[in-house]
Amino acid sequence: MSGATREIAESNDALLTNRLVVSAARVCVDALSPLSTQDWRSVRAHDLEWSVWDTLVHLNDDLYFYAAQILLASESDYICFxxxxxxxxxxxxxxxxxxxxARLLAAVAADADPSARGHHVFGASDPAGFAxxxxxxxxxxxxxxxxxxDEESTWQPPDDLAGPVLRRLFPHAPHGADAGPGEVLLHMCGRIPLGNDPRRSDWRWYGDAQHPLSASSQAVLVGDGLRAQRQY
Known part of the structure; x- marks a missing residue:
């Protein structure tokens, strides 16, 4: 087993065994609950075109959708719902x-056959990848x-949750960066600059569990037009 393959296997085990997607949702709830007195329908979610309300609806749909993709187990199609x-x-x-x-996705991912694959525009993925x-x-x-x-907020993804995500989905993330995993994840998802690297206008992750990123594919980026179809 190569080092890259071993790293993915270890990351997959942590994602499923520790139900980290539930922890990520809990972090979201903890961060947003103190801000619930504001009108989420009228406040834009930072740089997105959606309101906070619409973004949270989208996030709920994402978690359901990923669970459904695992159960559908089709490498060529999305569930039509x-x-x-x-x-x-x-x-x-x-x-x-x-x-x-989040609990639904965690339960489905943990119970599914690890060899199952579901369709995604960023690569057919296994249950741990969808988690x-x-x-x-x-x-x-x-x-x-x-x-x-809260424009003055300094919130960023916790390092202990961002790290496994980077290892599983972002093999092209910079290694040895003078920043924690939370900052690197924000950078890889086009939210912030990192060091001398400007904020990314094009970004993607790699869901395919079988093929760690090759040197030739590192330059492949998916543009805003594709992401605008639906931010899966």
Missing amino acids: ELSADDHADSQRLLTALTVN AMGMVESLIHTYDMVRGL
Whole structure:
């Protein structure tokens, strides 16, 4: 087993055994709950075109969707369904739903056959990969929402959660950077500059569990046009 393959295997085990996607959702709930007195429908989620409310609905849908992709087990298709929220729900109910959907994804991923593969535009992925994707969405969109609600906030993804995500989905992330995993994850997802590297306008992750990133594919970036289809 190569070093890269061993690293992915160890990361997969941590993602599933420790139910880290639930921890990522808990971090989101803890960060947003103190800000729930604001009108989330009218506040933009930092640099996104969505409101905080719409971003949280999207995040809930992502977690459900990733669980469904694992169960669908098709390497060539998406499930033809999306979640929608009760228009009368308050922010606390959306946060409660987030916890439920994170637990759903964690349970489905842990119970699934590790050899199962589900379709994703960033590479057909295994259950642990989809759990990691749920963590990316939870951590990055928490940053978006918190910054939208509090411009002075210094919140960033916790290093102990960002690290496993980087190892599993971002093999092209800079190693030995003079920054913690939380900062590196924000940089890899186009949120902040890092050192002398400017903020990324094009970014992606690699979900394929079988093929660690090759040198020739490191230059392949997916542009905003593709990401705009749906921020899976």
